[in-house]
Amino acid sequence: xxxxxxxxxxxxxxxxxxxxxxxxxxxxxxxxxxxxxxxxxxxxxxxxxxxxxxxxxxxxxxxxxxxxxxxxxxxxxxxxxxxxxxxxxxxxxxxxxxxxxxxxxxxxxxxxxxxxxxxxxxxxxxxxxxxxxxxxxxxxxxxxxxxxxxxxxxxxxxxxxxxxxxxxxxxxxxxxxxxxxxxxxxxxxxxxxxxxxxxxxxxxxxxxxxxxxxxxxxxxxxxxxxxxxxxxxxxxxxxxxxxxxxxxxxxxxxxxxxxxxxxxxxxxxxxxxxxxxxxxxxxxxxxxxxxxxxxxxxxxxxxxxxxxxxxxxxxxxxxxxxxxxxxxxxxxxxxxxxxxxxxxxxxxxxxxxxxxxxxxxxxxxxxxxxxxxxxxxxxxxxxxxxxxxxxxxxxxxxxxxxxxxxxxxxxxxxxxxxxxxxxxxxxxxxxxxxxxxxxxxxxxxxxxxxxxxxxxxxxxxxxxxxxxxxxxxxxxx
Amino acid sequence: xxxxxxxxxxxxxxxxxxxxxxxxxxxxxxxxxxxxxxxxxxxxxxxxxxxxxxxxxxxxxxxxxxxxxxxxxxxxxxxxxxxxxxxxxxxxxxxxxxxxxxxxxxxxxxxxxxxxxxxxxxxxxxxxx
Numbered sequence: 001x002x003x004x005x006x007x008x009x010x011x012x013x014x015x016x017x018x019x020x021x022x023x024x025x026x027x028x029x030x031x032x033x034x035x036x037x038x039x040x041x042x043x044x045x046x047x048x049x050x051x052x053x054x055x056x057x058x059x060x061x062x063x064x065x066x067x068x069x070x071x072x073x074x075x076x077x078x079x080x081x082x083x084x085x086x087x088x089x090x091x092x093x094x095x096x097x098x099x100x101x102x103x104x105x106x107x108x109x110x111x112x113x114x115x116x117x118x119x120x121x122x123x124x125x126x127x128x129x130x131x132x133x134x135x136x137x138x139x140x141x142x143x144x145x146x147x148x149x150x151x152x153x154x155x156x157x158x159x160x161x162x163x164x165x166x167x168x169x170x171x172x173x174x175x176x177x178x179x180x181x182x183x184x185x186x187x188x189x190x191x192x193x194x195x196x197x198x199x200x201x202x203x204x205x206x207x208x209x210x211x212x213x214x215x216x217x218x219x220x221x222x223x224x225x226x227x228x229x230x231x232x233x234x235x236x237x238x239x240x241x242x243x244x245x246x247x248x249x250x251x252x253x254x255x256x257x258x259x260x261x262x263x264x265x266x267x268x269x270x271x272x273x274x275x276x277x278x279x280x281x282x283x284x285x286x287x288x289x290x291x292x293x294x295x296x297x298x299x300x301x302x303x304x305x306x307x308x309x310x311x312x313x314x315x316x317x318x319x320x321x322x323x324x325x326x327x328x329x330x331x332x333x334x335x336x337x338x339x340x341x342x343x344x345x346x347x348x349x350x351x352x353x354x355x356x357x358x359x360x361x362x363x364x365x366x367x368x369x370x371x372x373x374x375x376x377x378x379x380x381x382x383x384x385x386x387x388x389x390x391x392x393x394x395x396x397x398x399x400x401x402x403x404x405x406x407x408x409x410x411x412x413x414x415x416x417x418x419x420x421x422x423x424x425x426x427x428x429x430x431x432x433x434x435x436x437x438x439x440x441x442x443x444x445x446x447x448x449x450x451x452x453x454x455x456x457x458x459x460x461x462x463x464x465x466x467x468x469x470x471x472x473x474x475x476x477x
Numbered sequence: 478x479x480x481x482x483x484x485x486x487x488x489x490x491x492x493x494x495x496x497x498x499x500x501x502x503x504x505x506x507x508x509x510x511x512x513x514x515x516x517x518x519x520x521x522x523x524x525x526x527x528x529x530x531x532x533x534x535x536x537x538x539x540x541x542x543x544x545x546x547x548x549x550x551x552x553x554x555x556x557x558x559x560x561x562x563x564x565x566x567x568x569x570x571x572x573x574x575x576x577x578x579x580x581x582x583x584x585x586x587x588x589x590x591x592x593x594x595x596x597x598x599x600x601x602x603x604x605x606x
Contacts, residue, residue, distance in 0.1 A: 107484040114491040121499050125506035130517050137521050142563040149541075149567035156544075162570040163562055165555060188566075189518045220480050223487035230494030236501060370497060374490035381486065385479060443483070451480035 004127065006184035007195045010068075011042060011203070017072040018045025023079025025271035029086045034079075039210025042203035043253055044272065046177055047279035048075065051319055053147075053176030054282050058326045062151035063176065065183050104219025111222035115229055119202075122235040126198040129239050131190035136241030139166045144178035144196075145188050159330035169334045171323045173282035174200075174243045193241050201238045204249025205229055208441045211256045211272075215263070216448040224444040227378060233371040233433060243284045244430040250280040251290045251434040252441035255401055258298055259442050262394055263449070267308065274312040278319035280434075285334065289408040290434050291316060297400035301393050336423070337415040354420050358413030361424040362406065366432045375440045382443035385450040394449060398442050405435040521560060531596030532564055538593070538601045539579050543568040546577035548585050557583050578605040 001009070018041030019034055028034035052071055053063035063071070131137040143166075146157045153172055157163055178196045185192055209225050228234060238245040254276035261269035277294055280287035295313045302309055326332075342348060367376050379402065386395030409431055413420050509517060522529045539545050545568055549557045561581065562570045574580045580602045582592055592600035 103481055104484075107481075107488060110488055111491065114488070114495055117495060118498055118502075121502040121506075125502045125509075128506055128509040128517065130509065130520050132520055132524055137563050138559040142559075142566070145563065145566050154569075156569045156571075157562075157566075160569075160571070162546075162558070162572045165559060166562065187518070191518070217480075220484050220487075223484045223491060226491040227487040227494065230491045230498050232494060232497045232501060235498060239505065369493065373494040373497075374486065378483075378486055378490060381483070385483070389479070444487075447480055447483040451483075454479055 001184045003181075003185060003189050003192045003195055006181035006192060007199055009184060010181045010196075011046075011199050013068055013072050014045030014049050015042045016045065017049055017068075017075045018042055020072065020075030020077075020079035021045065021048050021275065022272075023083050024075065025275075026082065026086065026266075026268040027272065028079075029083055031083075034083075036214075037210055039206040039213070040253075040272070041210075043200075043207035043249060044275065045072075046200055046203055047250060047253075047275050049180070050173040050177045050279055051275075051282060053180070054172040055319075055322050057147055057153040057172050057176050058322045060152045060154070062147075063180070065180065068180060101219075104217055107220070108218040108222045111226040114226040115222070118226075118230045118235065122198070125235075126195055126239060127191075129191065129194045131193055131241045133240040133242070136193075137190060139170070140175060140178070140241050140243060141190055141193050142166060143172065143175035144182060144193050147172070147175050148179035148182035148188075153326070155330060159332060167335065169327060169332045170243070170284055171282040171287075171320075173279055174246055174284075190241075194239060197238050197241055197246060198235075200246040200249055201234065204246075204252060207249070207253045208256055211253065211260060212445055215260065216444045220448050220451075221444045224378070224440060227373065227375060228437060228440055231371065231373050231375055233429065234437075236371075237430060237433065242430060244433045245437075247280055247283045247287050247290075248434040248437040250276050250283055251287065251294070252437045254280055254291070255294055255438040256441050256445070258294055259394055259397060259445050262298070262301055262397055263391065263445070265305075270308055270312050274315050277312075278316040281316060281320045282323060286409070286412075286431055286434065288320065289339075289412075290405055290438065293401055293404035293408055294438075296404050297397050300400045301397035303393075336418065337412050339411075339415070341415055342411070348414065351414050354414050355410055357420050358424065359406070359410045361413075361421065361428055362409055362432055365424075365429045366436055368429070371429055372436055375436050379436065379439035379443050382439075382446035382450075386446040389450040390453040391449050394442075394446055398439060398446060401442075402435060402439050405438070409435065519564065522564070525556060525560070527557065527560055528596060531599050532560075534595035535561070535581065535599070535601065536565060538595060539565050539568045539581070541567045543578045544571050544576060545569070545579040545581060546571050546574040547581045547583055548574060548587075549583040550585055554583075574604075579603050 019038065021044045022028055022037050022041060023034060027037050049068060049071060056063050131141045147153065150157065158168055178193045181192050181196055205225055205228060209221060212221050234245060254273050257269050257273035257276060261273060277291040281291045295309060298309045299306060366372060383395055383399045386392065386398065413423060416423050512520060516523055522532045545565065547558045547561050547570065571577050582600050584598045587600050587602055592602040594600045
């Protein structure tokens, strides 16, 4: 099978699994609902099959293509059962907010043009690009190939001193995802891994659109999706085969689903956020940090709904637990930094002078227009708009996510035994991607809601437009 | 007005991104497109100067069930071991030559006789069959 055909076949099955996931979490009570949310399905399917694949690999078991098919059928059956059970619900289907003026339509059309241009150019490049950057082949390519050829996280590789230079402490979701199409091709064309990254990135963009299209008009939403896709860091970093942009896709989807839960109150959104944040934690060590930042921000913003946030965080923690157990059993220690060393206070205090340098280095990279264009400005403006005009709860969530993530990333450079500037130069522009993309993915929702409140006559009651369950949706503060 | 300003700012960002991204994407595509398809499958040995013919021989010499060790010295030894770890899968690398079925001497003179040369300064010694 050709590289592209292997990717398309895998993504199609994962999309089916994702549709099943959407039905299971209650985002669709009819087939029509399901199709309306279909843009979220590829990333949801990747998150779900990635979690299962990584967990099986941790236990020494393979997620084969037949296993993927069985998992997909099982998930779809579970979804169909839930849809049947809730078929009589009076839930009103969510409809995409239509464009309202010629300006909206023009903005949407311009954004589609930009998306089309970058998608065509990227697809042509990814079609021929192999793994060539160091960590791409040495780390992510090696692990993907090992899982595909050995069938699991064989301790002879994944816990062996012979491979200890290759960040064996990084979790296995992404290599497990890459291993699926690798099982369908002959040999090991490394282009499969690059194309698999492209699929995750594209699924991430589609998911942001799918998560927000019921609440944000296309004239705002599509320009933001285009801004993300055209940022040079997006496809540029994705093509290296590194895990940072795939991580950003899961983080952004988790943050946006959390934002929808804050506004609409429907627990399906929180369930989806749990799935995406758990998959982020299993993608890269920094994913755990962004997951913690998101939950901490939710705790700040979701007054009175702490129990739900706690249960979601607990579920994500349980998904992550087998990997922590694997690390402990095999005595695998992080080489670049260990968050547990934060508790060694005398040692940490002596290193606090590294924080300003690290924060400055991260901020200058996040605002580098050659990598991230105007994304940080867009995210900051969205926070200001939401805090000024409402919904403040969502503004607080976005600001707290950005602040906690930034502090967390800075903390890494405080803890690392490496020299700060040298460590920043190797990974600074990569680790910041999830923060920037998570914030900007949420920005269209912040702008749309702020604009709606500005347009409302004073004293009008807030009713979330297009809410999937108006009766369950508390007014956003 | 707020929504329109936000959309406009996002479009300016997208346009600015396109101006940088499109030439970069096209340059990258042209570079890789020019390589022979076989080399494009795994260009690492060629790009990093490890020598592609040697690694073809090594892949033929180290079988799927083998455990191998790489004996190398000097600046590039970690890169050589990392590339072996990637390229020779599903054979499994071990640290200690005493645990290996096959020992690869890379830029290092092999002790004793029986090491089969697979390239300049590279030979393979099978210690267990």
